[in-house]
Amino acid sequence: MPVFALVDCNNFYASCEKLFDPTLKDKPVVVLSNNDGCVVARSAEVKALGIPMGVPWFKIQQEAKRYGIVAFSSNYALYADMSNRVVEILSSYSPNIEVYSIDESFLELSGFERVGFQEYGQTIRQQIADWLGLAVCVGVGPTKTLAKLANHCAKKLLAGDQGVCDFTTLAPEQVSQLFDRIEVGEVWGVGRKITAKLEAMGIHTVRQLRDTDAETLRSRFSVVLERTVRELRGVSCLDLQEVVPEKQQIMSSRSFGRLVYDREDLEEAVASYVSRAAEKLRNQDSLAGAIQVYIRTNIFKPEVPQYQRSMTIPLPEASADTRILVGWAIKVLRRIYRPGYGYHKAGITLLEIVPKANQQFSLLVPSEMENGRNERLMATLDAINGRYGRGSLRLAAEGVAKEWQMRRGNLSPRYTTEWGGVARVLAG
Amino acid sequence: MPELSLDLAAAAGLFVPLLHAPRLPLPIDEVRVSAGFPSPAADYEDKQLDINEYLVRNPVSTFFFSVEGDSMQGSEIFDGDILVVDKSIRPRHGQIVIAFVDGQRLVKRLYQRAGRVALLAENPAYPPLEIREGMELVVWGVVTGKFKHFGA
Numbered sequence: 156m157p158v159f160a161l162v163d164c165n166n167f168y169a170s171c172e173k174l175f176d177p178t179l180k181d182k183p184v185v186v187l188s189n190n191d192g193c194v195v196a197r198s199a200e201v202k203a204l205g206i207p208m209g210v211p212w213f214k215i216q217q218e219a220k221r222y223g224i225v226a227f228s229s230n231y232a233l234y235a236d237m238s239n240r241v242v243e244i245l246s247s248y249s250p251n252i253e254v255y256s257i258d259e260s261f262l263e264l265s266g267f268e269r270v271g272f273q274e275y276g277q278t279i280r281q282q283i284a285d286w287l288g289l290a291v292c293v294g295v296g297p298t299k300t301l302a303k304l305a306n307h308c309a310k311k312l313l314a315g316d317q318g319v320c321d322f323t324t325l326a327p328e329q330v331s332q333l334f335d336r337i338e339v340g341e342v343w344g345v346g347r348k349i350t351a352k353l354e355a356m357g358i359h360t361v362r363q364l365r366d367t368d369a370e371t372l373r374s375r376f377s378v379v380l381e382r383t384v385r386e387l388r389g390v391s392c393l394d395l396q397e398v399v400p401e402k403q404q405i406m407s408s409r410s411f412g413r414l415v416y417d418r419e420d421l422e423e424a425v426a427s428y429v430s431r432a433a434e435k436l437r438n439q440d441s442l443a444g445a446i447q448v449y450i451r452t453n454i455f456k457p458e459v460p461q462y463q464r465s466m467t468i469p470l471p472e473a474s475a476d477t478r479i480l481v482g483w484a485i486k487v488l489r490r491i492y493r494p495g496y497g498y499h500k501a502g503i504t505l506l507e508i509v510p511k512a513n514q515q516f517s518l519l520v521p522s523e524m525e526n527g528r529n530e531r532l533m534a535t536l537d538a539i540n541g542r543y544g545r546g547s548l549r550l551a552a553e554g555v556a557k558e559w560q561m562r563r564g565n566l567s568p569r570y571t572t573e574w575g576g577v578a579r580v581l582a583g
Numbered sequence: 584m585p586e587l588s589l590d591l592a593a594a595a596g597l598f599v600p601l602l603h604a605p606r607l608p609l610p611i612d613e614v615r616v617s618a619g620f621p622s623p624a625a626d627y628e629d630k631q632l633d634i635n636e637y638l639v640r641n642p643v644s645t646f647f648f649s650v651e652g653d654s655m656q657g658s659e660i661f662d663g664d665i666l667v668v669d670k671s672i673r674p675r676h677g678q679i680v681i682a683f684v685d686g687q688r689l690v691k692r693l694y695q696r697a698g699r700v701a702l703l704a705e706n707p708a709y710p711p712l713e714i715r716e717g718m719e720l721v722v723w724g725v726v727t728g729k730f731k732h733f734g735a
Contacts, residue, residue, distance in 0.1 A: 177683035286644035286671040580690040582652035
């Protein structure tokens with residue numbers, strides 16, 4: 156019988172912020188989405204205040220003032236680095252791991268029964284706390300769906316002990332009693348729409364869902380929900396998705412902090428997206444064979460004139476050279492740009508990505524020697540940006556002021572990924 | 584050109600704290616091979632020093648902090664130094680640590696003997712910071728090394 160564990164970081168983004176900043180201890184902390192729009196992460200203190208996930212920041216200004224809520228813009232560089240460290244630790248606990256999201260991973264623990272999952276989970280928890288200062292919860296079950304539900308129980312203190320909940324040791328009647336107390340919407344894969352439909356059918360709890368005839372659910376919903384129910388019964392239907400394929404496309408897009416009208420501003424934005432993507436491309440030793448550019452107005456404001464357009468062009472030769480890629484991207488942009496619209500978002504995608512080793516030289520492009528020189532130039536660019544911070548050295552096309560850049564009012568330093576962001580300690 | 588690529592290796596290896604930072608090849612013995620008797624050093628060509636390996640024992644749990652102030656100069660920790668901090672090491676009496684006290688990030692020597700807990704400076708101009716009841720002390724991590732770039 157397979158056994159899965161789901162390890163989930165508690166209040167991950169907010170915990171990363173608190174980790175490096177001692178002034179945030181016991182303070183309510185929220186992290187906001189792109190453009191500082193909505194609350195996407197909450198510390199325990201904020202959850203206790205009853206502030207919901209996803210609420211627009213401007214709507215909770217009064218509470219923020221009254222309770223002294225500290226808001227941060229999303230510091231993805233920091234969260235990604237801490238997430239990688241967590242995964243690195245988890246990898247030493249199981250050869251089979253699926254990184255499900257930035258703060259959740261599934262581990263396959265089949266064969267580790269002897270250790271005792273409660274104890275094993277406790278060890279994982281302790282190591283991540285000691286090494287990284289982050290709290291995690293561990294849920295263990297015979298299926299991924301049950302592991303996720305066990306994790307929920309551990310987090311909400313419904314079952315388990317000290318942040319670890321192991322369903323495999325519970326008696327069937329204990330499980331049933333537990334499932335009586337959990338709402339059906341907490342089940343992995345049961346979203347808001349399905350929840351509403353289930354409740355209309357009189358299915359409110361996890362136990363009711365589990366005990367509903369699977370065929371009925373299949374005919375009323377989909378094979379997906381049927382599979383979920385089988386998983387709730389302990390029949391493992393979902394395997395780990397371990398393999399991370401080399402990225403076949405690299406995207407970079409953002410919403411702007413304000414509407415952008417000028418072509419020049421759009422060009423700067425597109426150039427800087429291309430340079431980010433090209434850096435990733437070079438990191439995985441690949442070349443892109445095509446590039447797509449898209450721009451659009453704010454589709455959430457139907458009252459203003461709407462326009463959106465995307466265009467893909469194949470490159471004469473696959474490349475990872477920022478200058479070449481930016482050049483083509485801007486050519487495409489000029490083709491699709493229409494004046495008179497307020498643009499809300501732009502993005503680029505590098506496509507037809509191939510390993511550099513497979514590079515095919517075209518007759519029309521510069522010699523191999525020239526290529527070697529370009530490669531060194533790009534390596535220099537990456538090294539300098541790695542050392543002095545992203546964007547320190549960039550093409551003039553990317554612009555200097557970055558008028559269009561998204562709003563990030565209170566971004567914490569990149570404590571772990573940029574020398575300029577390293578936290579200062581007082582020797583005083 | 585060779586100088587340039589060497590410089591790049593230095594930049595990539597020395598200053599980027601990636602978990603899997605590239606090994607920094609320091610060509611300490613670029614052996615010139617001459618015809619005739621084989622160089623006795625030839626067998627050692629694969630030995631390269633890695634500054635990451637020297638300073639960072641456990642990359643997953645290692646973090647960097649920069650120093651502000653002169654209270655630790657007795658331990659050769661100076662203003663502007665970058666400290667290597669390994670969070671996986673259990674802090675013990677006598678170690679240099681990063682400590683969070685009353686909303687401040689401090690670097691001090693941890694004193695923990697006979698019921699007395701204090702954070703000591705390494706500069707006579709600074710008195711020890713006694714941790715009394717009601718004060719909150721978080722020992723964040725243990726300082727295992729330091730480095731500095733002279734900007735030359």
